[in-house]
Amino acid sequence: MHIKEETKERHTLAVIVDNEPGILARIAGLFTARGYNIESLTVSEITEDNRISRITIVTSASAAVMEQIIAQLERLVPVHKVTDLTAFGPHVERELALVKVAGTGDHRIEALRLAEVYRARVVDATISSFVFEVTGGSDKIDKFLELMRELGLVEVARTGIVAISRGKEAA
Amino acid sequence: MxxxxxxxxxxxxxxxxxxxxxxxxxxxxxxxxxxxxxxxxxxxxxxxxxxxxxxxxxxxxxxxxxxxxxxxxxxxxxxxxxxxxxxxxxxxxxxxxxxxxxxxxxxxxxxxxxxxxxxxxxxxxxxxxxxxxxxxxxxxxxxxxxxxxxxxxxxxxxxxxxxxxxxxxxxxxxRYESPGPITHKTYRPQTQPDAAKIQEAVDMLAAAERPVFYTGGGIINSGPEASKLLRELAAMTGAPVTSTLMGLGALPASDDKWLGMLGMHGTYEANWAMNKADLIIAFGARFDDRVTGRLDAFAPNSRKVHIDIDRSSVNKNVRVDLPIIGDVGIALREMIDCWKARQHPKPDLTEWWNRINGWRQAKCLDFEEKGDAIMPQRAIRALYEATRHRAPIISTEVGQHQMWAAQHFGFEAPNKWLTSGGLGTMGYGLPAAIGAQLGHPDALVIDIAGEASIQMNIQELATAMQYRLPVKIFILNNEYMGMVRQWQELTYQSRYSESYSDTLPDFVKLAEAYGWKGIKIEGRQELEPGIAEMLAYDGPVLVDCRVAKLANCFPMIPSGAAHTEMMLQAAEVSGEMDDEAKALV
CATH class of the missing domain: 3.40.50.970 (Thiamin diphosphate (ThDP)-binding fold, Pyr/PP domains)
Structure with missing residues (x-):
């Protein structure tokens, strides 16, 4: 017997929650308990009084499961609102990465040149290394990392995706 | 302060x-x-x-x-x-x-x-x-x-x-001060259904030729008023009603529109009606796997309306045509009002009822009796006949006895049936009966149990004794974890791995050790007198009713089968299943 898999689609969700202890465990635990997948999850407080947090979740699921994920998230007591930005329409997704590259000579010069092309900033430098700060969509960062791998990539830290809808209205 | x-x-x-x-x-x-x-x-x-x-x-x-x-x-x-x-x-x-x-x-x-x-x-x-x-x-x-x-x-x-x-x-x-009514900043369940959707549901119902009401525990949770309204709507529209395990009692079992429970151990008529319906209205039920059977074969030619207070229950297992979020009691009230306002006549469902009555002829709950052994179904029916005038509260453990109780005990009112449906927790029945007896000191409360389940919380005999609670326990003792044995018969060629209840205690002595009265019933002539003796005793009684050991619970839809693939008797149960079937619960 083999276990069957369904076709999945990638969605980005914005989840507005009360900033109470355990809220992240509640959300992350809901995903594991119900067998949903998380590709990326970011969280930060977004109000002046620090009482509300925005959690951005990137997940892949079939349309039916996607509907369930949203309904299950909305059912959690501390959740204010869930927005499926992918279904909502045009939105901007960004991610930040810190990329450490070590090397000398041509590799070092090439890394710096490519960093310029990718609008990565140098935030730390030694004689034999750089730390680049690069922002953009996940594809751009993936591509930048692919290039850096050839030139002496040492370490990467990525924030995961944050996203917001385009236009003047809140989603 | x-x-x-x-x-x-x-x-x-x-x-x-x-x-x-x-x-x-x-x-x-x-x-x-x-x-x-x-x-x-x-x-x-x-x-x-x-x-x-x-x-x-x-x-x-x-x-x-x-x-x-x-x-x-x-x-x-x-x-x-x-x-x-x-x-x-x-x-x-x-x-x-x-x-x-x-x-x-x-x-x-x-x-x-x-x-x-x-x-x-x-x-x-x-x-x-x-x-x-x-x-x-x-x-x-x-x-x-x-x-x-x-x-x-x-x-x-x-x-x-x-x-x-x-x-x-x-x-x-x-300091403490009672805060009064709560308005929660995020948690605001929607109780009021959308009026336009109620109207749409009512019009679908008026136009349906083969409607079925599929009711669940939500009706019980909504309060006794919801059960009354269900009866009213069923009477107005003539629609047949089936229910999940959790919803039993919402419509009286004596009502002529009652089809019995649906699902894995539901009746032939309920499951066929679901399969052939052109409109299913789910009232506070969640399309659980025990109810639907194989999903792609579930009620294939029907439109579906789902009324539920929990949005995440909608479209979880079965996609529906019209979801209505709200309290099912309020929804029922509004459907009745809307039906009246739109002056729908009572639909002519004669043809539909003729088909249903044909399925009823299968007499799917009948069972064969051999020799002197008490068939477990007979024991439940005898208990029902002896107690129905007292409108008892029935709790159960989990297993065959639970399904037989659901099938053969008639429930006339809500809040009389306490059973572990979703989780299926053995050991539920005795403590649940104790809780019910505390809430209803004068009611007759009976835990219908199996000899295996009852041992999971047997220590509670002491609790009932301490508070002088006259709870009754009626054990259908077949010396097996019967449902496990039934599945082993069905799926594993009767290899009864660890399902025999070995080294059983003497239940009568056990009861007496806790200060209860103990009664043993063995053989058919002892059944009615034993039940009468139990009911006559003013205090807690444990009855060890010895029943036929290898009886199986039918009808049964095997896991992953369609409603139309129901097995009605033991002869259809045998053999070994393939891996796909073995992997199902």
Whole structure:
């Protein structure tokens, strides 16, 4: 017997929650308990009084499961609102990465040149290394990392995706 | 205003919320609360504490109390093992939507996270088996958290809420004032259904040729009024009604529109009606796998309306044409009003009813009797005939006896049927009966049990004795974990791996050891007199009713089969299943 898999689609969700202890465990635990997948999850407080947090979740699921994920998230007591930005329409997704590259000579010069092309900033430098700060969509960062791998990539830290809808209205 | 200890605040808040009974078990981390209970015991309207013999039983007793009275059940247990023992009952209440508030003691805040004696991460452990949970960090917040916990447990789709209170918070002092009605900042369940959708549902119903009402536990949870309205709507429209295990009693079993339960052990007529219907209206039911059978073959030619208070229940297993979010009682009221306002005549469903009556001719609940052995179905029917005039409250354990009780005992009213549906928890029935008896001191309360299940919370015989509760236990003793054995017969060529109930106790002596009356029934001529003897005794009675050992529960839809692939008798059960079938539950 083999276990069957369904076709999945990638969605980005914005989840507005009360900033109470355990809220992240509640959300992350809901995903594991119900067998949903998380590709990326970011969280930060977004109000002046620090009482509300925005959690951005990137997940892949079939349309039916996607509907369930949203309904299950909305059912959690501390959740204010869930927005499926992918279904909502045009939105901007960004991610930040810190990329450490070590090397000398041509590799070092090439890394710096490519960093310029990718609008990565140098935030730390030694004689034999750089730390680049690069922002953009996940594809751009993936591509930048692919290039850096050839030139002496040492370490990467990525924030995961944050996203917001385009236009003047809140989603 | 003077300050009070956290323990006193807790008791006062519970009292303000109208709590009459707490089911609990003391321990180190709840001693301040137990002292507060002791000190209020002589006051008028004091909260009564019922000392169970195991924390799991406290939760099931609270469920039985809640399910039979409509009020929330309240549990009090200590930290660590007290809380972990309660987890099964908490999960049970989540699956069956039972309003319950569980107060757990916790080690003092300074010791949390140090692996202190009897420390467990109760909030972490119960996060996914509660509707919501709290760790109280300061006595100032305790009062409002308790009020909020009751609000969440009892409103919307009901469920269990855990409030974990560290011992120092029980001792520290603060002011308390009853906060009054709660308006929660995020939690606002939608109870009022969309009027346009109600109208659409009513028009679909008026146009349907083969409608079926598929009702569930939501009708019971909505309150007795919802059951009355269901009867009214069924009478107005002439639609046949079937129900899940949790919804039994919403429509009286004696009603001519009653088809019996549907699903895996449902009736032939209910399952065929679901399969051939052109319109299914689900009232507070969640299309559980035990109900639907194979999903792609479930009610294939019908349009489906789903009325539920929980949005996440909609389109979870089965896609529906018209979802209506709201309280099912309100929805029923509005459907009736709308039906009248639109002056729909009573539809002519003669042809549909002729087909249904044809399926009824299968007489799917009939069973064969051989020799002197008591067939378990016969035992349930005899119990029903002997007690129906007293409108008994029936609880069950889990297994064959539970399904036979659901099939052969007729329920005429809501809140009379207490069973573990979603989680399927053996050991539920006796503590649930104790809880129900406390809520209804004058009612006849019977736990229909199996010899295996009853042993899972047998220690509660002492609880019933201590509080002089005249609970009856009726064990259908076939010396097997019968449902396991039935599945082994069906799936594994009768290789009865570990399903024989070996080394059974002498149940009569066991009952007597706890101060109960014990009765053994053996052979058909003893059945009615034995039941009469049980009913005549003013006090708790355990009946060990020896039944046919290898009887199986039919009809049965095997896991993963369609409603139309029902097995009606034992001859159809045999052999070995393929791996796909073995992997199903």
């Amino acid at each position: 003077t300050e009070k200890s956290g323990a006193d605040i807790l008791i006062e808040a519970l009292s303000d919320l109208g709590v009459e009974v707490i089911f609990g078990y003391p321990g180190g981390a709840v001693l301040p609360i137990y002292d507060a209970i002791f000190k209020q015991a002589d006051k008028p309207n004091a909260i009564k504490h019922i000392l169970v013999r195991h924390e799991q039983a406290a939760t099931h007793a609270a469920e039985g109390y809640a399910r039979s009275t409509g009020k929330p059940g309240v549990v009090l247990v200590t930290s660590g093992p007290g809380a972990t023992n309660a987890v099964t009952g908490i999960t049970d209440a989540l699956m069956d939507s039972i309003p319950m508030v569980v107060i757990t003691g916790q080690v003092p805040t300074a010791l949390i996270g140090t692996d202190a004696f009897q420390e467990a991460d109760t909030v972490g452990i119960t996060r996914h088996c509660t509707k919501h949970n709290y760790l109280v960090k300061a006595p100032e917040t305790l009062g409002s958290i308790i009020h909020e916990a009751f609000h969440i447990a009892t409103s919307g789709r009901p469920g269990p809420v855990v409030v974990d209170i560290p011992k120092d918070v029980q001792v520290a002092t603060a």
